[in-house]
Amino acid sequence: MLKPSVEPTARRSREPSSVPGRKAVRVGPVSGVWRARDVFVPLAAALALFAAVVVNTGRGDFPISVPEVVDVLFGGGDSASRMVVLEFRMPRSVVGALVGAALGLAGAIVQGISRNPLASPDILGITAGAGTGAVAVIVLGGEYGSVSGPLAEIGVPAASVLGGLLAAVLVYALAVRRGLSGYRVLLVGVGVQAVLSSLISWLLVKASIVDAGRAILWLTGSLNASTWDNARAVGWALLVLLPVALVLSFPFGALNFDDDTARGLGVRIDAARAALLVTAVLLTATATSAAGPVAFVALACPQLAVRLLRTGTPPLLASALLGAAVTVWADVLGRTAFGSIELPVGILTAAVGAPYLLYLLARSGKARRT
């Protein structure tokens, strides 16, 4: 292939070849840009997550000290604390971490491909779709609040994924006529979300009082009754989809530009966007089936990551880790900050996330004025 540019060599040899702000890391065929922040922020988030898990696990009717929890986690401890930590308390934190990571990652994906920092799986109706599926199983499948066994283990996640996918397909079909860009997708998402909310209300009215109570608790987003079973679906989803997302982060970077520019760079934008969207839907739906719709994690964590890493595009890995850390810390706060009252994690994330959303709106208004 012809190389079009023959550069005058004198100019090149005068200065060492380098591009400011883009230090390289190169190992064999693998290469990338080295930024200290890209390593230290995820590392700090992982440490914060570990601390949250340890603190969360130690709390309870039978308190266990921090060193003891750490001891158990690294394979030590006596059998009583091992049982309490690993069997009873660990699932709660692990489910929280997995749900947070899945939501953070899904939020980063959705914000990137819609090029809108205010977008999230909630706004696109994916969460509502997943919620509708899960509520349908809880209400229609159980007798007086007794969804259990395979129905709870497979039925709820499966219905969530199905509901989330259906909502996404509906949004996609209604919005796709002019490509997937811009505000059309978001507007359609808000509409679909409204329809699904009324569907959920209808299901709740139809349900028995016990089922409805359970469904409402579930709809606020709670880690309260988490078991290892709850972790399974979202755990598998993350195990498979996190590597997929890291590969897809390559076209993802270009999708943050306008469609013409992205296509001009050789990105098959419709295929890449669809793959990313399906990834986000699967993550959101499995996370929702595990703990209910935990509000604002998917919206706020990618934006937090963008600010900490000072990048233009929502960073995928950092958003996932921050999502996990924020969710487990929110659970710790919800369980301990209000004395004997234990608040579900979804209320805490909403209480922190809503003002943050307002702050974002105010800031973007200010930026536009100057």
Place this chain on the structure above:
Amino acid sequence: MTETVDIKDLAEPGPGQPAVRLRAEGLTLGYGDRTVVHGIDLDIPDGSVTAVIGPNGCGKSTLLRSFGRLLKPMSGQVLLDGTSVHAMPTREVAALVGLLPQSPTAPEGLTVADLVARGRHPHQTWYRRWSSEDEKAVERALRRTGTYELAERTLDELSGGQRQRAWIAMALAQDTEMLLLDEPTTHLDLAHQIDVLELVGELHRETGRTIVMVLHELALAARYAERLVAMKDGRIVAQGAPEDVLTEDLLREVFGLRARVRRDEESGSLLVIPLGRDRDRLEATV
């Protein structure tokens, strides 16, 4: 209209006849059921600077988009080295043809260096994202466009002219033999327009790149392009050397404009002195 040219002829041009690597054949383009470009045949000579001119809505940007594979033809085809661009993989086209859209948008807070580095996308893979070739090409593009000193600034900190130079640097880093520029001078004042067009001219002289651009400023198009293509209502009205295309008759015909075309003795460039709209023609076309 339908000269059938053998592909062999394209690869080996006759003496005195420049090679043609990019061409449109019976190209009809549109959006939905609205046809914008009607069966155009157009050859872009290799290593030339071509400017497409014409009134708003004449289909010049649409034509450029289809050259860059952004728009699928309703009929006809765009041939790149004898193959339809729509039959080629997107990445392969992107490694040969660079494109700068009319008003490109980048994510907020992106630095100039990161923007320009994005131009390397067609040469990268998911695990090879910053090779030493990438680094060299980006440094070259930054230096050549005079944006090296701005590399660590974010796009929103730049002036309009600087920002446009940064975008051109991105297209340059793509290292393609053909470059399509859709109104690269919009929203710029005259000095910055000249700035951008001088840069385009330099690129062409130093690297022999084939450049096709859509321009509004007629005198500037005549000054910086070797060939003009004048379009009206989705058809090509005239093409050739600027002094042959940019005539008083053509301005009347294409733009409905009464104007005087003069040559400035000192610089040798063409001047367009508008006198007013051509009332008769205006009424006839509206």
